[in-house]
Amino acid sequence: MVAVDSSHATIRPIFSAPELRPAQPFLEEASENGLAATDLLTDFPAIHRVLDELGVSNPDRAVLAAEAFFQGTTFQTELLASGKVAETAYFAAMARGVGLDYIAVIEPEHLLIDDEACLEQLDANHRVMFAEIRDGWCRLAKVVAPHEGGWKALAHSLRSRPEMRAGVKVTAPSVLRSALLARSRQILTRRARDHLADTRSDCSARDIIWPWQAFSLGVLSGFLPVALITIPLLILTAMHLLLVSFFIACSALRAIAAAALPKARRVKISLPMSSELPVYTVLVALYDEAEVVPQLLVALGRLQWPRSKLEIKLVCEQDDASTIAAIAAHNLRPYVELILVPPSLPRTKPKALAYALPLTRGELVVLYDAEDRPDPMQLAEAWQRFHRSGNDLACLQAPLEIANRRTSLIANMFGFEYAALFRGLLPWLANNRILLPLGGTSNHFRRDVLEATGGWDPFNVTEDADIGLRLARSGYRCETLTLPTREDAPETMREWHNQRVRWLKGWMVTWLVHMRHPRALARQLGPVSFIVTQILFVGMVFSSLMHLVLAMTLIALSVQIALDQPWGIWQTRLVALDIASVILGYFCFLFLGWLVLEPKERRGFWKLCLFTPVYWTMLSFAAWRAVIELVRRPHHWAKTPHRKARSA
Structure with missing residues (x-):
């Protein structure tokens, strides 16, 4: 858990106070001191006639020149970023x-x-x-x-x-x-x-299963029916034990993270106005998001970063008329650009991001979702961490907090799940330099590393998990931030189910893609991260599938008891193992989440305890549907609808 010292989360002044001084004395002094940022004002006399024509006052010129010097930019850049003049009017006048x-x-x-x-x-x-x-x-x-x-x-x-x-x-x-x-x-x-498919075909999900994997699945599908007929007891027991082992492994991972939970720490965040600050690119992929556009623009407008070094790209599908109209209804600031992606398959978020990335210039790139409300100082914290770390730090994951937990029981459990993940498990993985599966938003990247590792895979519906694994395979680290991004969870069963099906399907795709060369994967990740990869990707899916199997097994045994049929010794032991593993799983899930919650967030915790068996059964249904979708439409992106944020 992390506590932020808000008294330090401020921006230092840009400069002491030249903004009230006449322009010419400041410019003469700047020229004497070699301020290159004022070259346009001192060496190009026509600029003053242009600025007079555009209504830019002398004090404003001095302020902009000083900002250009302190930011390491140019007067023209600061003038256009300030919004004091329109870009087209400025270039027409300069012409x-x-x-x-x-x-x-x-x-x-x-x-x-x-x-x-x-x-x-x-x-x-x-x-x-x-x-x-x-x-x-x-x-x-x-x-x-x-x-x-x-x-x-x-x-x-x-x-x-x-x-x-x-x-x-x-x-x-x-x-x-x-x-x-x-x-x-x-x-x-x-x-x-x-x-990505052309340059790193081994990491692309365009073709989900490689030949040897398809051959292995074919052999297995042919062997199992024969084995179930000839030695049913042995095969069923072995399959049962395999599923339970992954279930226990997931519980053990949560237990270890809970036992070694990082202590709360305070961070001092400041944003010096200097030439050290790089250009920061903010990417937001939108589709059918007209309702949340106003709150998105407000949230992005609160980000604390010099406007001359900030670019915000709103990436929309070209045929998404309602979202485009909602954006066009606002007077966008000069640093905000709408990028339209031509319709083409696959219709996925990572394809849209991959389309937009070559059109950006930031040294640092952050990805947000349409409903996100990031902490205003989050960019500053990310830059501070990158600035102080080695070049092997490729990505920083900001914690995601659910703002609408009190609107429904599903949203409440979703928020609890996110708290355990982003305040508990991910910080523990990062602190121990273990593979970090990224969340789908608030990922801050070094631009050069993102491009060098292939960027986003347009065919993977969980591009976040995939790119986290690809970064680890290339020898880069991912860590976590402290300042959060607030967003809303699905509030209805249908919305939650569709989203979770996509996630589970994407984890299966990601595992299949990166397990094309298991030995290479183990060598690149190292033994600990390789084992954690199997637990996170296979274990989470198998444990979800197993929960429904366990429920059906218990129902079958209940019928057997009702019919007064005797239990075999193997049945007794399997039931005991199942019950113990489920109790352990529930306990570790709830305990890790309870540890990371603030005292006020623990109110009504008993409801979450009672709802956990139902929630895990819902997960199991989603996992089985994900298996079906993996076969039928592996690249289909089930869109999660978003609404305006409301207090909860």
């Missing part, structure tokens, strides 16, 4: 300032550029964006969206070569970016779908 035509719209079919060059321009990362276009008269022209230093270079070139004015035009980065995006849809879709 007039250098004596060039401004283009407000670029037709994608007029771009004379190949696919690779398109992707390079989309990843320009504050370099000059440019392309060749064909205008309406079939003439060629170069269109450019300069960064800050580009304006001075452009003006100098025009003075020495005035004839350039006829062949060079200026546009806003967003205008050129929109045309490049439209031109790149096919290659981005193809890369999102096929990149």
Whole structure:
């Protein structure tokens, strides 16, 4: 458990107080001290006429110049991020300032550029964006969206070569970016779908089962019926013991985590305004989420990070008209961009994320869900941890807290389950440097590591667990944060069931994918993480399947007792083992959760105790349906509906 010292969770001032001083003295002083961030203001006189035209006051110019210096950015970057002027208005005015035509719209079919060059321009990362276009008269022209230093270079070139004015035009980065995006849809879709399968086919879920696995399953399916006919008692006992052993292993893992629960600790979080801070990318995949768009924008707007170094990408399916309309109804800040993913199979969240990743520039990337309300200082804590750790730390998982626990018994149990996982089991795994299965949201990644390991698998419906395992196989660590993300749990049986079926199916897919080469997996993970992998992925599924089998066994034995038929010695021992393993499982599940709960959260704990057998039976039904879906539609993504947050 972790306690956060909120007195330290503040942002340091950007600078002492130059914002009230006239601009010119500050700029002269800055120039004397070599502040490169003010080059546009000091070396490009036309900028002042442009800023006068746009209504940017002298004090505002001084503030923006100071922010650019302290952030290690540029005046232009800070000006556009501040929202004081519209990007299109600024670039149109700057075009007039250098004596060039401004283009407000670029037709994608007029771009004379190949696919690779398109992707390079989309990843320009504050370099000059440019392309060749064909205008309406079939003439060629170069269109450019300069960064800050580009304006001075452009003006100098025009003075020495005035004839350039006829062949060079200026546009806003967003205008050129929109045309490049439209031109790149096919290659981005193809890369999102096929990149991992083409580069790391052994880690892709495009083909769930490899030949040797299919052969083994075929042999097993042929052997079992024969064995059940010839030696039924031995086979049934062996299968029963196998299921029970995984059940006990899951209980033992929870018991060990409970016994070694990390002590509460205080963290000091600060966010220095300096050039050390990297660009942070926030990715949010949305589908059929119109209802929660307003609260999502509010939650993201509370994130504490310099706006000139923050980019928020709202990733939507192109045919999701209601969500797109809900986003369009809001005046998005300059650092928020809507990315539309063309419809294509598979229709999954990781495919959408894989499509959007090449369009981002952050050194750090965090993933949120549409209903998430992350702690405002979570990015600061993640950066602080990355900054102080070695490069082998690839991902940080923020704890997820359920905000609507009191709305239904299912939501309450879901919240209890999450508390045990994110406050107990995952911190214990992280502290012992054991494989960490990530949650589906609030994952903070080092961008270079995420790309080097293949990114998200578009064919895996639990991309979080898969990428956590892939990072561990590549020698990277995952750890946990302290500041949480609040979200809502499913409140109805149907919503909960569909979500849990997808999770269980995804864990089976993930296990099958990474067990294609068991020896390599054991070597890459090490013995402890390999064993924990089997417990987490196989054990959780088998224990869920076993619960329903156990219930049916007890019913059969009850009928046998009612018919006054004698028990065999093996039946007595199996029943005793089953009862002991279930009691142990219930106890470890409840005890770990009880330990991590705050005193006020333990109210009504007895209800959870009584509901646990029912909940585990629900899990078992979901597990059996997941097995069926694994065969029938392994890549199907069952969408969990989300509602506006409400107090509970």
